[in-house]
Amino acid sequence: MAKPNQTPMMVQYQKIKDQYPDAFLFYRLGDFYEMFNDDAIKGAQLLELTLTTRNHSSKNPIPMCGVPHHAVQNYIDILVDKGYKVAICEQMEDPKLAKGMVKREVIQLVTPGTQTDTGAGNAKENNYLTALTQINQKFGFAYADLSTGELKVTSLDSFDSVLNEVMSLQTKETVVDKSVSDDVLEKLTTVGILISHQDEAEVKSELSYLTQGVEATEQLTVLQHLLTYIVTTQKRSLAHLQRAIIYKPTFFLKMDHYSQRNLELIQNMRTGKKSGTLLWLLDETKTAMGGRLLKQWLDRPLVKRNDILARQKKVSVLVDQYFERNSLQEELTQVYDLERLAGRVAFGSVNGRDLIQLKSSLQQIPKLQHILNELPESAFSDIYKRLDPIDNVTEAIDSAIVNEPPLSVTDGGVIKDGYDKTLDSYREAMHNGKQWMAELEASERQITGINNLKIGYNRVFGYYIDVTKANLNKLPEGRYERKQTLTNSERFTTPELKEKERLILEAEEKSTDLEYKLFVKVRELVKANIQRIQSLAHAVSELDVLQSFADVSEKYRFVAPTFTQSDHDLEIVEGRHPVVEKVLGRQTYVPNDVKMPEETSILLITGPNMSGKSTYMRQLALTVILAQMGCFVPAKSAKMPIFDQIFTRIGAADDLISGESTFMVEMKEANEALSHATANSLILFDEIGRGTATYDGMALAQAIIEFVHDRVHAKTLFSTHYHELTVLDKSLTHLKNVHVGAVEKNGELVFLHQMQDGPADKSYGIHVAKLAGLPNSLLKRADTILTHLEKTQDQHSTVQVTTEDRTVEPEPQPTEPAPQTSDEEADTQLSLFGEPEQKISKADKVASQVKSLNLMGMTPMDVMNQVYKWQQQLEQSKKKR
Numbered sequence: 001m002a003k004p005n006q007t008p009m010m011v012q013y014q015k016i017k018d019q020y021p022d023a024f025l026f027y028r029l030g031d032f033y034e035m036f037n038d039d040a041i042k043g044a045q046l047l048e049l050t051l052t053t054r055n056h057s058s059k060n061p062i063p064m065c066g067v068p069h070h071a072v073q074n075y076i077d078i079l080v081d082k083g084y085k086v087a088i089c090e091q092m093e094d095p096k097l098a099k100g101m102v103k104r105e106v107i108q109l110v111t112p113g114t115q116t117d118t119g120a121g122n123a124k125e126n127n128y129l130t131a132l133t134q135i136n137q138k139f140g141f142a143y144a145d146l147s148t149g150e151l152k153v154t155s156l157d158s159f160d161s162v163l164n165e166v167m168s169l170q171t172k173e174t175v176v177d178k179s180v181s182d183d184v185l186e187k188l189t190t191v192g193i194l195i196s197h198q199d200e201a202e203v204k205s206e207l208s209y210l211t212q213g214v215e216a217t218e219q220l221t222v223l224q225h226l227l228t229y230i231v232t233t234q235k236r237s238l239a240h241l242q243r244a245i246i247y248k249p250t251f252f253l254k255m256d257h258y259s260q261r262n263l264e265l266i267q268n269m270r271t272g273k274k275s276g277t278l279l280w281l282l283d284e285t286k287t288a289m290g291g292r293l294l295k296q297w298l299d300r301p302l303v304k305r306n307d308i309l310a311r312q313k314k315v316s317v318l319v320d321q322y323f324e325r326n327s328l329q330e331e332l333t334q335v336y337d338l339e340r341l342a343g344r345v346a347f348g349s350v351n352g353r354d355l356i357q358l359k360s361s362l363q364q365i366p367k368l369q370h371i372l373n374e375l376p377e378s379a380f381s382d383i384y385k386r387l388d389p390i391d392n393v394t395e396a397i398d399s400a401i402v403n404e405p406p407l408s409v410t411d412g413g414v415i416k417d418g419y420d421k422t423l424d425s426y427r428e429a430m431h432n433g434k435q436w437m438a439e440l441e442a443s444e445r446q447i448t449g450i451n452n453l454k455i456g457y458n459r460v461f462g463y464y465i466d467v468t469k470a471n472l473n474k475l476p477e478g479r480y481e482r483k484q485t486l487t488n489s490e491r492f493t494t495p496e497l498k499e500k501e502r503l504i505l506e507a508e509e510k511s512t513d514l515e516y517k518l519f520v521k522v523r524e525l526v527k528a529n530i531q532r533i534q535s536l537a538h539a540v541s542e543l544d545v546l547q548s549f550a551d552v553s554e555k556y557r558f559v560a561p562t563f564t565q566s567d568h569d570l571e572i573v574e575g576r577h578p579v580v581e582k583v584l585g586r587q588t589y590v591p592n593d594v595k596m597p598e599e600t601s602i603l604l605i606t607g608p609n610m611s612g613k614s615t616y617m618r619q620l621a622l623t624v625i626l627a628q629m630g631c632f633v634p635a636k637s638a639k640m641p642i643f644d645q646i647f648t649r650i651g652a653a654d655d656l657i658s659g660e661s662t663f664m665v666e667m668k669e670a671n672e673a674l675s676h677a678t679a680n681s682l683i684l685f686d687e688i689g690r691g692t693a694t695y696d697g698m699a700l701a702q703a704i705i706e707f708v709h710d711r712v713h714a715k716t717l718f719s720t721h722y723h724e725l726t727v728l729d730k731s732l733t734h735l736k737n738v739h740v741g742a743v744e745k746n747g748e749l750v751f752l753h754q755m756q757d758g759p760a761d762k763s764y765g766i767h768v769a770k771l772a773g774l775p776n777s778l779l780k781r782a783d784t785i786l787t788h789l790e791k792t793q794d795q796h797s798t799v800q801v802t803t804e805d806r807t808v809e810p811e812p813q814p815t816e817p818a819p820q821t822s823d824e825e826a827d828t829q830l831s832l833f834g835e836p837e838q839k840i841s842k843a844d845k846v847a848s849q850v851k852s853l854n855l856m857g858m859t860p861m862d863v864m865n866q867v868y869k870w871q872q873q874l875e876q877s878k879k880k881r
């Protein structure tokens with residue numbers, strides 16, 4: 001709100017700022033964009049700028065900071081990357097010509113989801129703006145990428161599905177209307193998404209084609225809000241936005257975002273980067289658009305047999321045709337980002353260099369067509385047809401734009417000679433100008449007899465005749481008009497020089513104006529062809545991803561999988577985890593079979609820690625994903641059914657939203673799988689139940705296995721440390737035991753990484769703890785406890801699997817007292833800490849904790865954490881003393 005005694009400028013500033021309370025207002029003032037008040041205080045801190053004040057002599061100076069106009073994009077990017085919005089407020093008239101206050105307006109609101117200049121490093125990333133509405137228990141969900149014009153919409157029936165979409169699209173901003181509940185908004189905010197409110201929906205008639213064919217109320221509503229938000233923030237042409245495509249999550253192999261994360265499809269769990277992911281392995285794309293499409297395919301593998309086979313067929317052809325594939329790669333390398341170029345054409349931000357990139361990309365198209373023609377099969381006929389070289393655009397650019405245009409489109413030098421007669425005549429005048437001046441200089445020297453007389457030019461005084469002071473007396477009277485006096489010379493003009501100057505300057509000005517007009521004309525012609533460019537871009541990206549699949553398939557010895565028709569036979573022979581194999585090296589990696597014929601639905605996997613159980617499970621999931629993307633798979637041979645969904649519970653569970661315990665999340669994820677999986681799904685459960693007390697965990701694990709076996713029938717890999725569960729194969733006919741082999745050599749554990757039939761006979765947890773470097777005395781103690789526990793268990797038979805009636809007998813709770821230890825054992829504990837018992841009460845406490853430790857219910861990591869805690873406690877007690 002405007003404050004009393006404000007200057008007219010600050011009144012104008014405040015009026016504009018009031019319309020954008022949640023954005024930084026970059027207010028153009030001459031060569032700078034200024035921020036004031038709170039924006040300035042916060043902006044100076046975030047952008048590391050010097051904070052100054054306006055009216056510093058007044059009682060209430062106004063905090064202020066600014067950035068130079070030519071560097072503004074950097075600063076906008078920094079703020080937007082940090083999740084803020086920036087309103088760019090421009091001067092709408094020339095300050096020299098303005099009467100009173102210069103008119104200013106916000107020309108664009110840049111937000112995290114609408115940012116289109118995402119930098120060269122992000123060329124292979126989409127930047128999705130998403131939108132949400134909640135109508136009659138349903139969610140309308142839409143998303144758009146403003147840099148490429150992609151627009152999609154769907155209906156979702158739960159918030160979990162919304163979250164899946166939001167997370168897998170990696171959106172930074174969601175547009176919502178009033179219908180979205182506070183609870184939903186809070187959850188979205190918790191996962192770091194900026195919420196933008198858009199309550200009105202007003203889509204202009206010229207954009208109504210974008211929603212054509214969309215009928216469901218929630219879809220139409222969400223699109224209208226999204227489009228209104230885009231129009232109000234962008235305030236520029238949106239000619240490249242494509243008609244909304246309606247999609248359904250069931251069109252694709254469904255995976256929740258936890259699975260996508262756990263399987264490390266596009267993001268490394270430890271580093272958050274691409275390296276070490278399936279995308280990293282697969283990405284041999286040569287164009288940025290291909291890179292983006294590959295990511296989309298990886299997010300959404302297919303489920304329709306014919307679609308999968310059509311892609312696979314193309315990959316096969318390219319695998320076989322090495323030379324053609326190489327040529328394709330070479331030609332694709334020279335195709336620029338057609339999608340984003342089309343976006344810049346629509347926004348009007350395209351420059352001469354962009355048009356040259358567009359031209360040279362289009363010139364590659366006939367070469368791509370030629371290569372596809374050389375291929376033996378007609379598998380590529382659909383792509384071939386879509387490879388439209390758009391000759392009229394190539395010709396228009398080629399005839400008009402110079403080969404190496406400058407960055408600016410307003411300073412001339414963009415249009416070719418011979419393209420426009422009027423432009424040529426201006427250029428001639430400019431060029432002749434030099435000639436005229438040389439001739440005039442020669443004739444003036446002759447007339448005056450002054451040999452060092454010069455004709456020069458500067459921006460302030462224009463053209464002048466320069467005569468040294470010593471020669472001034474030689475100038476004839478009357479003809480020479482004085483312009484400027486310097487120490488050693490004087491500068492003059494003549495009516496003739498003035499006339500030539502007028503012609504030259506006029507030609508220059510007219511020439512740049514005309515060049516810009518001609519450039520815009522070419523740009524408009526390109527704009528009229530945006531849809532053709534976009535459809536070409538799709539075809540090129542597809543070709544690029546397919547060649548990348550073929551390249552990777554050949555390089556890493558992948559094979560084409562076959563898909564079973566009606567039965568659920570799954571047989572992978574010598575399968576590999578492609579990423580682990582790439583990292584470890586081909587020689588080190590041990591391939592493994594996965595054999596699950598129709599009658600086997602569950603593989604119960606046992607084996608030591610670190611032996612490769614999780615890798616084996618992940619390997620199968622990645623093989624299925626690769627197969628359903630249309631790619632070859634890392635195996636000697638592979639036969640599988642087409643899966644509809646993949647559920648995984650692998651690795652550490654975390655829940656960003658509710659802050660629930662690991663065990664709670666684990667159970668929720670298990671529930672998700674048990675309630676939604678079908679006989680056509682794949683379930684991977686890694687050590688379910690380990691997050692709670694042994695008996696509880698084991699009971700739950702068994703009940704879950706039985707439930708999957710009897711009711712769900714999904715193909716399931718279940719790894720466990722509960723060896724007691726391996727007897728289940730006696731009662732569950734569709735369950736098979738397998739284990740990862742390991743052998744003990746001279747007391748050392750050697751992992752074979754080889755999957756073998758039957759259950760594992762030992763857990764080897766303590767051996768793994770040894771590998772992790774835990775102290776010898778502790779390991780010795782753990783061995784003693786283990787022997788003791790095993791004895792107790794044998795005597796009391798407390799842990800026993802019950803399979804009768806598929807129910808679990810009530811088990812004793814793990815609150816029973818810890819096994820009594822002998823004096824000799826107590827001594828061992830104390831020697832662990834090297835201190836006599838009576839002096840150290842802390843050590844005493846720790847020792848008693850060691851005694852009561854339930855090693856059976858702990859992973860090596862838990863043990864390490866516990867030991868670390870003890871070390872800390874002992875360290876503190878030492879310090880106190």
Ligand SMILES: Nc1ncnc2c1ncn2[C@@H]1O[C@H](COP(=O)(O)OP(=O)(O)OP(=O)(O)O)[C@@H](O)[C@H]1O
Nearest residue numbers: 588589590591608609610611612613614615616753
């Ligand atoms: N088939 C294989 N060939 C060679 N090395 C392998 C193979 N599978 C796994 N490994 C190696 O063993 C390591 C441990 O594998 P993984 O995490 O799958 O074991 P795990 O049995 O699931 O362990 P834990 O039970 O402790 O979770 C991997 O990081 C990898 O280096």
